[in-house]
Amino acid sequence: MNTPDRTAALCFVAWARVFSPVAAKDLRSDAWKALGLPGDFGEVEGDYWAIFHVGSPPPVPLVFHAALGMEGGHAREEWMRVLQFLGLAWQDAALPPDHLAPGCEALAAAIDKGDRVMVAELCERYLQPWCEQAHARLAEGPQAMRELVGCFEGDLQSVAG
Numbered sequence: 001m002n003t004p005d006r007t008a009a010l011c012f013v014a015w016a017r018v019f020s021p022v023a024a025k026d027l028r029s030d031a032w033k034a035l036g037l038p039g040d041f042g043e044v045e046g047d048y049w050a051i052f053h054v055g056s057p058p059p060v061p062l063v064f065h066a067a068l069g070m071e072g073g074h075a076r077e078e079w080m081r082v083l084q085f086l087g088l089a090w091q092d093a094a095l096p097p098d099h100l101a102p103g104c105e106a107l108a109a110a111i112d113k114g115d116r117v118m119v120a121e122l123c124e125r126y127l128q129p130w131c132e133q134a135h136a137r138l139a140e141g142p143q144a145m146r147e148l149v150g151c152f153e154g155d156l157q158s159v160a161g
Helices: 006-019 025-034 039-050 065-067 071-086 100-113 117-137 143-160
Strands: none
Touching: 006 025, 006 100, 006 143, 025 100, 039 143, 065 071, 065 117, 071 100, 071 117, 100 117, 117 143
16 A cells, blocks of 8 residues: 555545444435445444444444453543544544544545555554454344444455555
8 A cells, every 4th residue: 555545545434424423314324325335224223323322331332442441541542643643633523532433534544645554553453353342242233233344344454454
C-alpha cells in the first residue's frame, strides 16, 4: 500500500457509519447497502441495536477497552495519539476515541495516507482482536450479525496485508 487506496478508505468510512450509534438511520442504511451486507438494514435493525448498543456493556461492545478487557484510560489515550498523528480533529465528539466507529475512520485515514505501518498496527492491535471477541460473543447470536462481523473482518484482512 504505497499509494492511497481510495476505495478501501471509503469502505472503512462506510463501516464507521454502520457502527456509529450517532449516525443517522439513512446514512447507516446507505452504508449497509454500499458494503453489501446481508439483507436490508431495516430488517435487522432490532438485532443490530440489541447486539452492539443496548446494555452495559452490550453483548458485543463497540468500545475497544470494554471488548478487549483493557484499561479504559490507556486505550482512550492511545487512540487520541493515533487520531492526532493522522491529523484527525476530535471536536464535538459524541463517541469515545476508542470506539470502533472512530477507529474505522482512523483506519480510513491511514489507508488514504498510504501509511502501511499504521494500518497494520491498528488492525493487529485493535481491529482484528475486536473481530475475534465479536465472533466469540456471537457464537449463538443472530446470523445477520455474525455475517456483519465476518464481512468486517474480511475487509480488514484485505487491507492488513
